[in-house]
Amino acid sequence: MRGTRAVLHGVSLALRAGEAVALVGPNAAGKSTLVRVLSGLLRPRSGEVRLLDRGLGGWSREALAQLVALVAPEDAGASSLTVRDRVALGRYPHRGPFRPFGDADHAAVARALSQTGIEDLAGRPLATLSAGERQLATLARGLAQEPCVLLLDEPAAHLDIGHELALFRVLDEVRARGVAVLAVIHDLARAARWAERMVLISGGRLTADGHPDAVLQGPAAAEAFGVSVRAHAVPTLPSPLYSFEAGAK
Amino acid sequence: MRLGWVFAVLVAAVLIAVTSAVAIGSVRLPMAGLVGWAPLEPAHQAILWNVRLPRVLLAAVVGGGLAVVGATLQAVFRNPLADAGLLGVSAGAALGAVLAVNAGWVSNVFLALPAAAFAGALLALLLVYALAHLAGRPTLHGLLLTGLAVSAVASAGLSMLLVATEEFRVKTVLFWLAGGLEGRSWPHLGVGSAFVLSGSVLLFLLARPLDLLSLGEDEAASLGLPVHAARLVFFGVAALVAGAATAVAGSVPFVGLMAPHALRAVVGPPARRLLPAAFLAGASLVVVADLGARSLSDRYDLPLGSVTAFVGAPYFLLAIRRSEERA
Numbered sequence: 001m002r003g004t005r006a007v008l009h010g011v012s013l014a015l016r017a018g019e020a021v022a023l024v025g026p027n028a029a030g031k032s033t034l035v036r037v038l039s040g041l042l043r044p045r046s047g048e049v050r051l052l053d054r055g056l057g058g059w060s061r062e063a064l065a066q067l068v069a070l071v072a073p074e075d076a077g078a079s080s081l082t083v084r085d086r087v088a089l090g091r092y093p094h095r096g097p098f099r100p101f102g103d104a105d106h107a108a109v110a111r112a113l114s115q116t117g118i119e120d121l122a123g124r125p126l127a128t129l130s131a132g133e134r135q136l137a138t139l140a141r142g143l144a145q146e147p148c149v150l151l152l153d154e155p156a157a158h159l160d161i162g163h164e165l166a167l168f169r170v171l172d173e174v175r176a177r178g179v180a181v182l183a184v185i186h187d188l189a190r191a192a193r194w195a196e197r198m199v200l201i202s203g204g205r206l207t208a209d210g211h212p213d214a215v216l217q218g219p220a221a222a223e224a225f226g227v228s229v230r231a232h233a234v235p236t237l238p239s240p241l242y243s244f245e246a247g248a249k
Numbered sequence: 250m251r252l253g254w255v256f257a258v259l260v261a262a263v264l265i266a267v268t269s270a271v272a273i274g275s276v277r278l279p280m281a282g283l284v285g286w287a288p289l290e291p292a293h294q295a296i297l298w299n300v301r302l303p304r305v306l307l308a309a310v311v312g313g314g315l316a317v318v319g320a321t322l323q324a325v326f327r328n329p330l331a332d333a334g335l336l337g338v339s340a341g342a343a344l345g346a347v348l349a350v351n352a353g354w355v356s357n358v359f360l361a362l363p364a365a366a367f368a369g370a371l372l373a374l375l376l377v378y379a380l381a382h383l384a385g386r387p388t389l390h391g392l393l394l395t396g397l398a399v400s401a402v403a404s405a406g407l408s409m410l411l412v413a414t415e416e417f418r419v420k421t422v423l424f425w426l427a428g429g430l431e432g433r434s435w436p437h438l439g440v441g442s443a444f445v446l447s448g449s450v451l452l453f454l455l456a457r458p459l460d461l462l463s464l465g466e467d468e469a470a471s472l473g474l475p476v477h478a479a480r481l482v483f484f485g486v487a488a489l490v491a492g493a494a495t496a497v498a499g500s501v502p503f504v505g506l507m508a509p510h511a512l513r514a515v516v517g518p519p520a521r522r523l524l525p526a527a528f529l530a531g532a533s534l535v536v537v538a539d540l541g542a543r544s545l546s547d548r549y550d551l552p553l554g555s556v557t558a559f560v561g562a563p564y565f566l567l568a569i570r571r572s573e574e575r576a
Contacts (some may be wrong), residue, residue, distance in 0.1 A: 039471055072467065079327070079463050080518045089461055093473040095388070097457045125517075246260030 007033045007120075012204045013199060015149060015180040022195035022212065023184045024141045027225055030204045031184045032072075035153050038182070039070040051149070065093035071139050071155055076095065083129070083137045084122040087112050090144030105112035112143035115170050117163075131158035139167065143174065150174060151184040154191065168194045188225075192216055200224055216242060252522065255515055255549025259299050259529035262481035263309060266536040270305045271297065274543055303429050304436045308539040308553075309532035310438070311430075311498045312508075314445035314490045316531025318507020319526050321452050321487050324463040324520060325480060326393065328512065330568065331508045333491045336396035337373035339502070340403035341488075342495035345369020345408055347422050351414050370492030374484045400556055428499040430539055437497045444493035448486045449528055456520035459483065463518065500554045501538075503561020504531050510568055 009032045015021060023031050029198050036042045038049055040056045049056045051067060059067070069090070079086070082095055090112065091105045106226040113119045116136045126134055140149060145232050151173070156164045171194070185191040191198060200208035200215055202224035209216040216229050228247065231240040272278045276296055284288060290299065315333070322331045333339050349365035381395040407426075411419055452459070458479050461469040468477050494501070508531035516522040535557070542551040551570035 036467075041467060041470055061475060062473045065471065068471075070467075070471040074465065074468075080513070081460065081463070082517065085460070085517075085519055086464070089457075089464065089472060092457060092461060095457075097455060 008204045010202075011054060011204075012047075012200070013038075013170075013209070015182055017178045017180050019174050019180050019182075019184040019196045019197060020175055020195045021180075021199060022191035023182055023199050023201065024186075024188060024191055024215075025201035026226075029224070031201050032153050034201060035070070035072070035151050035182070035184060038149075040064055040069055041070070048075060050151065057161075058114040060166070062093050063238070065090050066145065066153065067147055068149045069142035069145040070151045070153070071142040073157065074134060074138060080125045080127050082123055084109070084113070084124055086126060086137050087122075087140045090141040108144050108146055112140040112215050115143060115173065116140040117166055123139060127196045132160065132163055135159060136163065140171070143170070148179055150179050150181045152181070154184050156185065156187065164190070188221075188244070190215060192242060193239060201245065213240060252516060256526065256529070258419045259526060259533070262533045263536070266533045267305050267309060269300045270308070271457025273540060274301060291396040294393070299434065303434045304540070305536055306499060307433050307438045307441055308430055308536045310445050311443045311494045311501060312504055312531040312533070312535025312538075313528035314494045314531070315501060315504040315535070316508035316527040317449045317452055318491045318494075319488045319531075320509035320520070320524050320527045321459060321483055321539055322505070322572075323509055324482050324518075327463055327465065329510055329572070330394075330506065330565070331393075332503070333487065334400070334502055334505075336393075336421050337377050337399035337403055338370045338488055339495055339500055340407070340489045341369040341371075341401040342374075342492045343369070344364040344403045344407050344410075345372070345492075346425065346496060347410050347414075350418055350422055350425075351410055363444070366496030367444070367489060367492035369403075370495065371485065372486040373403060374488045376485060378481070393569040424552070425499045426554075427552030428501045428557070429542065429550060429552050430498055431550050433497060440567055443492055445490050448490035449524075452483075452490075453524050455483070455486075456524065459520040459524075463520075481541050485560055496569075498553065501535065501557050502554060503557050503565060506568075507561050507564050508534055510564075511545055526542070541572050542554060 011034060023034065033042065037044050041047065051059060051064070056064065088101070088109050090245070091101060091108060094110050095101060095105060097177060113122055116139055117134050118133065118140060121129060121133060121137070126137060129137065135155065139155060142152075156167055159167060171183065175181050177187060185195075195212050198208070198212040198215040199212065200220055202220070208218055208220040213231065217231055222229055225244075226247070227244045230243045230245075232243065233240050263386060268280075268283060272280055272283055275474045276293070278293050278297060278301065279289070281287040283297070306506045318333050319331070322333060322336065323329050325331075341368075343370050345365040346362055347367070349361045354361040354365070377392065377396045377399050380399070411422060414422065458474055459470055461474045462476070462479060462483070466476050470477075476564045509527040510521060512526045512530050516526045528568070535553070538556045538560070539553055546553055
């Protein structure tokens with residue numbers, strides 16, 4: 001529930017280690033709400049979220065933050081912290097307020113900066129960066145947490161194509177280490193190329209869950225977005241290209 | 250290292266300010282005597298130890314404490330122009346203190362004034378917090394507007410109290426409200442420093458949670474910070490420090506705004522650097538302001554609060570203008 005309005009109804013979802021899940025759906029379908037419920041920021045009115053077979057309530061705050069990283073659009077009013085400071089705050093779940101950083105922490109920060117390709121920006125205040133660069137800094141913060149579940153809300157929102165491809169490559173590297181990745185993605189074609197599983201949320205309900213090709217070519221997607229979807233097999237590509245036309249068939 | 254130089258300059262500034270402020274006054278104390286190169290005559294020693302030193306040190310402590318509170322509130326509210334005054338802290342402290350004066354407690358118990366001021370400051374902050382949370386989790390705007398409302402009510406209560414207060418006490422209250430360190434001595438320094446210094450050190454130690462809060466509630470919560478509890482702790486300590494400072498020095502506005510705002514551009518916003526730097530800058534600022542308050546007029550001590558306001562208000566306007574230009 002958000003305020004006094006029920007946003008999600010009867011959504012049931014499971015994430016496996018190393019999985020790449022794209023969460024798609026029309027605007028205001030409840031995708032961001034779902035991501036925040038999964039991360040523990042919002043508590044569901046009914047039902048529960050379980051992590052590693054334990055309900056979220058059974059995990060301490062620090063333990064949860066060490067295991068689940070949420071990468072979401074920044075609150076308005078970019079802080080004037082530097083990129084490095086912001087990424088370093090990703091180590092807070094592991095260090096707490098007082099313990100000084102050790103080699104492992106510095107290594108995690110350095111790795112996160114280099115994976116996202118923003119080492120050159122490390123000393124710059126966040127407020128002087130473009131929206132896309134700030135996005136990458138937030139992602140780096142999430143990587144520095146070294147979580148086992150990475151939840152992303154529109155991570156590619158302000159990224160140019162080069163950075164967008166780099167982002168998904170980083171997500172694949174992270175998955176290779178066993179991290180479960182769920183990302184809200186607006187670009188359906190991009191989502192279909194990257195994800196091995198697509199979950200469609202429409203009107204607060206989960207209307208499709210399966211392989212991206214199956215979901216996009218199914219009736220639920222056409223109805224949710226009000227478009228007709230056509231798949232085009234291309235010999236040089238491993239998966240089909242998609243085109244969309246206004247007006248469902 | 251650049252940061253090292255900045256802190257060296259800040260410390261030097263405090264030392265120079267303190268030494269100058271101790272030397273200058275209605276009676277000039279010789280510099281040589283002060284630094285120990287020559288013996289100080291007994292009359293000068295009396296002035297130094299009984300009048301100048303406690304007052305100047307208290308100015309430094311008050312200035313440092315107010316600056317640290319300002320920096321803390323700016324991080325919690327994610328607004329570089331937040332100030333204790335905005336959250337009803339100063340008004341609450343003033344109301345508490347005036348209540349204590351009015352009820353005659355102050356003449357009986359020495360610590361009544363700072364205790365009442367702290368209680369007023371903390372109550373104001375808690376009231377702001379509780380009221381803002383009545384309709385669920387408040388937005389930042391909600392918190393600030395509630396602070397404004399509570400300030401207004403506290404000020405109104407203050408005025409009502411003054412009307413009902415005996416005339417001779419009104420003058421005491423008014424002078425105290427205008428801010429000033431006249432007649433402050435070692436007991437004031439002892440009580441003031443105990444609260445201000447311990448509170449400030451606690452805030453220095455909580456630098457990381459403060460940085461987290463400045464990133465925004467959601468991000469802080471997702472990184473494992475208990476956001477509400479953290480805010481309460483910061484409010485409580487801020488009220489303690491601001492309340493104690495207001496109790497000994499009255500209302501000294503804009504220090505909490507100027508010192509952190511100016512230093513942020515130099516040392517950056519991370520609390521582990523900004524809070525100590527702001528403390529040092531605030532200390533120098535109020536020591537110099539108090540010196541000005543004493544020296545600018547031959548006949549009276551000017552109110553300390555007026556001096557900081559005359560400097561702080563233009564600075565504040567400039568800062569607003571700059572931030573709007575940048576936006």
